Amino acid sequence: MEHYVGLDVSLKLTSICIVDRTGKVEREGVVTSDPEAIATYIKLHTSHVVRIGLETEATSTWLWTELNKIGLPVICIDARHAKAVLKMQINKSDRNDAAGIARIMQCGWYKAVCVKDLDSHATKALLVSRALLVKIKRDIENQIRGLLKNLGLVIGRAKMNVFAVRAAQLAEERSELFAAVDPLLKAREAVEQQIADLDRKVLRLARNNAQVRRFMTAPGVGPVTALCFLATIDDPARLKRSRSVGAYAGLTTRRYASGEIDWTGRISKCGDKMLRSYLYEAANVLLTRVAKWSALKAWGIRLAKRSGLRKAKVAVARKLAVILHRMWIDGTEFKWSSRDAADQPA
Structure with missing residues (x-):
């Protein structure tokens, strides 16, 4: 019989709940927050596990990596999405949270999180x-x-x-x-x-690192920014489009649309704060210190004249993130364009 497992992890103990495909609780228990102990409990009480779910938290990377090595179908889910489901429960407890996560796994209504190596x-x-x-x-x-x-x-x-x-x-x-x-x-x-x-x-x-050296061919990007981009994105293939990097780094605007209301706000500032700040610094260097001409800098300068330097830096930071991701996918260096080629009519 197919079973689904939910893990509610704390530093010392982990609550485990096993449900069948109808959502009925088959087994509940508490073990130490150790991958071997968790795997032993699961294998002891079920023979066919379809999905094992745990929320993003401090030790989720370690637990996910070790359970994955053991061969268990473990999935790390977004804690914010899990909270939206679990808050519907009247009583908040580790046992109830484990049961809720197990039922999330059973119905398949979750958003998997990419766990970095x-x-x-x-x-x-x-x-x-x-x-x-x-x-x-x-x-x-x-x-x-x-x-x-x-x-x-x-x-x-x-x-x-x-x-x-x-x-x-x-x-x-x-x-x-x-x-x-x-x-x-x-x-x-x-x-x-x-x-x-x-x-x-x-x-x-x-x-x-050859990829970091390629990142550093982009204007304004030094070793710290290049390494931060590499470590934060980890796997470029997990983003289907390079344009998604801007939203991932929190450099795209918020939007609220409902009925007749539709407004666009400031940047979301979601995602990794360190990467966002380093991309902003790289954009600042590109616009104010890099002397060599590039289409990216020319675009940023035109935007600064129209909307101000601060907004131009944010926009250039977003575009720089998109370019770095495309360089990573294609395995190429930054392509410097000439002013003469840009001035030619289409």
């Missing part, structure tokens, strides 16, 4: 650590600037080692202030060293 997660973890350290460094610098500014001491624009030298010079004039600023300068130096180490690892990863 562990290499992509490892790359993303490296980028997240680097971004966190960059933020910590910026916060320390802002704190030092604030402490000095209270006493009328202004550092001004300072890059690289100039900031530390200038801050130390200003703080030395007041011993009580130097006692507060010196530990922050030492912490900033330590964080800066760790950022440099991570930058070297990022560059090493970029050099060893």
